[in-house]
Amino acid sequence: MTLEVGILGYRFMGKAHANALARLPMFFPEAPDVERSVLIGRDESALADAADRLGFDSTATDWEAVVDDVDVFYNLGPNHLHAEPAIAALEAGTPVFCEKPLAPTLEDATRMADAAADADVPAGCAFNYRFVPAIRYAKRLLEAGELGEIRQVRGRYLQDWLVDPDAPWSWRNDAELAGSGALGDLGSHTVDLLRFLVGSDELAGEIERVSGHLQTFVDERPLENSDETRAVTVDDAYSAQLAFENGAMGTLEGTRFATGHKNDHSIEIHGSKGSLRFSLERLNELEVLRADDRGYQTILVTDEDDPYVDHWWPPGHVLGWEHTFVHENYEFLSAVADGDSFEPSFADGLAAQRVLSAVEESDDRGEWITLE
Numbered sequence: 001m002t003l004e005v006g007i008l009g010y011r012f013m014g015k016a017h018a019n020a021l022a023r024l025p026m027f028f029p030e031a032p033d034v035e036r037s038v039l040i041g042r043d044e045s046a047l048a049d050a051a052d053r054l055g056f057d058s059t060a061t062d063w064e065a066v067v068d069d070v071d072v073f074y075n076l077g078p079n080h081l082h083a084e085p086a087i088a089a090l091e092a093g094t095p096v097f098c099e100k101p102l103a104p105t106l107e108d109a110t111r112m113a114d115a116a117a118d119a120d121v122p123a124g125c126a127f128n129y130r131f132v133p134a135i136r137y138a139k140r141l142l143e144a145g146e147l148g149e150i151r152q153v154r155g156r157y158l159q160d161w162l163v164d165p166d167a168p169w170s171w172r173n174d175a176e177l178a179g180s181g182a183l184g185d186l187g188s189h190t191v192d193l194l195r196f197l198v199g200s201d202e203l204a205g206e207i208e209r210v211s212g213h214l215q216t217f218v219d220e221r222p223l224e225n226s227d228e229t230r231a232v233t234v235d236d237a238y239s240a241q242l243a244f245e246n247g248a249m250g251t252l253e254g255t256r257f258a259t260g261h262k263n264d265h266s267i268e269i270h271g272s273k274g275s276l277r278f279s280l281e282r283l284n285e286l287e288v289l290r291a292d293d294r295g296y297q298t299i300l301v302t303d304e305d306d307p308y309v310d311h312w313w314p315p316g317h318v319l320g321w322e323h324t325f326v327h328e329n330y331e332f333l334s335a336v337a338d339g340d341s342f343e344p345s346f347a348d349g350l351a352a353q354r355v356l357s358a359v360e361e362s363d364d365r366g367e368w369i370t371l372e
């Protein structure tokens with residue numbers, strides 16, 4: 001069986017997922033056969049150029065005509081375009097893979113998760129960092145109880161692409177189009193990773209209460225190639241404190257203003273028997289510190305029995321950011337072909353969104369918020 005895939009969005013994420021689809025038959029021969037069937041967008045000439053470069057058979061400017069025509073629908077467009085096409089596809093019985101954050105608002109995320117619950121097909125939220133081999137390795141250690149009871153977790157996602165006040169305005173700066181700023185774009189990844197790693201009942205459990213702080217440092221920006229400016233209506237940075245169900249504490253930060261940091265996502269976890277830390281900038285490594293160690297021990301997660309590694313190169317031949325997309329596409333498309341469920345699902349996307357929305361509410365009200 002060949003799965004015909006339709007993809008909405010052809011810029012950054014379109015390229016990352018198209019690359020992943022192209023790699024699958026070479027490195028994951030057991031993956032279902034996939035045809036990059038139709039690429040969807042509005043600007044016909046940019047679309048035609050992208051379809052040519054990314055290996056698509058055809059293009060379409062109207063997602064409504066495509067969502068029930070293909071075997072799988074990928075929604076990689078800006079956040080405000082996530083809900084309607086994804087819901088329409090699910091209602092037509094088409095599996096959906098949607099970029100994160102699931103939606104700009106909690107209301108949209110809820111509608112999407114409801115549509116996914118009513119559909120009999122996989123609906124995945126593309127939190128690609130779950131598919132870093134070192135993160136999977138960390139999850140195994142945590143689930144085997146090697147860190148003991150989880151007491152404190154820390155997550156920071158630092159970027160700097162808005163430090164310059166003259167950096168151009170984009171949809172990511174607009175509340176209507178994006179929902180939130182660093183909080184949704186970066187915080188959604190951090191919240192999802194922490195839920196993935198320590199969110200089980202045996203470890204920290206779900207996030208129960210949050211306290212949040214949002215800040216916008218530059219409140220208007222120039223439009224590209226124009227003398228006009230437009231208002232920035234989302235946060236440039238956020239911080240949050242978390243209280244988990246089983247008593248663990250969490251501290252989160254995300255920013256587009258950390259000068260010099262390009263894509264620095266790091267996680268630290270402290271348990272009763274040990275600590276671990278991971279940094280996306282050294283994604284082939286996991287650092288572990290047990291009670292009797294004299295400093296962190298670095299594990300190079302590039303052995304053939306490490307998660308996904310045997311599909312690529314011999315031990316020690318490191319992987320990169322783009323491989324996380326290949327892994328998630330492999331898992332998602334296999335779930336589609338086998339009729340299995342897939343995680344992270346729309347329910348996981350909604351769970352992250354509940355946390356983000358509570359962080360915003362806490363900032364508005366100046367008090368801790370308990371999640372429903």
Ligand code: SOE
Nearest residue numbers: 012100128159185186189263
């Ligand atoms: C931009 O901040 C961005 O591309 C995010 O949208 C991605 O999810 C993240 O992986 C890298 O940074």
